[in-house]
Amino acid sequence: MPASAPLILGNEPGSFPHSVLAERHPAIIRQVREAFPYGPDRRRALDALLASCTKGVIEPLPADAHDRDRWAAWGLDTYAGRSWFDVPWLWSESYFYRQLLESVGYFAPGPWQGIDPFRPDKLAELDAPQTDEELAALDALEDRPAGERDRALLHGSLWGNRADLGFRLSAGGADTSAAVPGLVADDSETLWSLLPPSGAGTLCLIADNSGRELVPDLLLIAHLLAEGRVERAVLHVKPHPYYVSDATPADVLDALRRLTVAPGAARGYGRRLWAALIDGRLTVRAHPFSCGPLPYAEMPDDLRAEFAAATVTIVKGDLNYRRLVGDRLWPPTTPFPDVTGCFPGPVAALRTLKSDVICGLDAGTEAALDAAEGPRWRVGGTHALIQARA
């Protein structure tokens, strides 16, 4: 990895990270308050979190918190007592979601234990007519040449990353804006070379959002298994609700059910995935580190061994990209292999651009984007990348 680049904090007014802490997080708290009829205690806890995350400091966890030791190992003892704006942005955001779940009683025995505060929106998205349209498009793909199906399913998974409910909350619907979407980097050939026909290996896919992103991720997995490009797949999701729409094991089951009751070709994909789960060719993992506040460079040994053994790991979305390359302001032309060197094994990123972090651009592309859009191209969600290294 190149020596270093500035770590992103949220303390610069006017910056995107600052707006996430100062505006997006309060909006998420408001949304969660409306999602369920939480009683006075839960509402008080949400108010307290709002005050803490906007004007207060990072509070420590109680000594009996189930994950006290884990968060201590992840840096809580260092950051407790400091402003949410003055610690690494990645850390601050992650702790916000941890504390949001605490506020709604997600972890405590009682009626709200295990209730996903974002579930109503996730289900609404899964049930939306757009999902039907996207699934219906599979019918037309059935008799297309293999290469065309490869590309369509890869791009479906890539652009599915625009379906990010947290992003929509503060981007005012930018995910459907008319700005010309475009790939700013395309290492598809490297990725396909890692997934040759008759591959006997394992694909790891680190999922991002549920709903309209997870569905095409599952379709891609089903396709790669059916085409024999990999023998097994491991889908990594979050152990608990996170960044509003991130996929959890329950969301995987919802998406799978959506596929298995869909008309046309989609149902076939659903049935194949169902069978693959039963016979073990597809497994779902929800590792605690997947909701951790640290870059992948600091992943624990069990995950390191798992990714090292994979044929390739596909890392989905903006947040996972930040964790992959470190949440730092690299010069955009820094080569992707240079900043992903500590990821154990071949890795590919499929991401729409929703935060300032970027690497692996060629100088001409960077200049053209700056000239056309100013800094907006980095965060608008209208551009995307496919980056890969063996």
Ligand SMILES: O=P(O)(O)OC[C@@]1(O)O[C@H](CO)[C@@H](O)[C@@H]1O
């Ligand atoms: O990971 P995803 O779903 O593609 O995007 C997550 C996101 O919306 O949240 C972060 C800000 O809160 C940004 O990194 C990014 O814009």
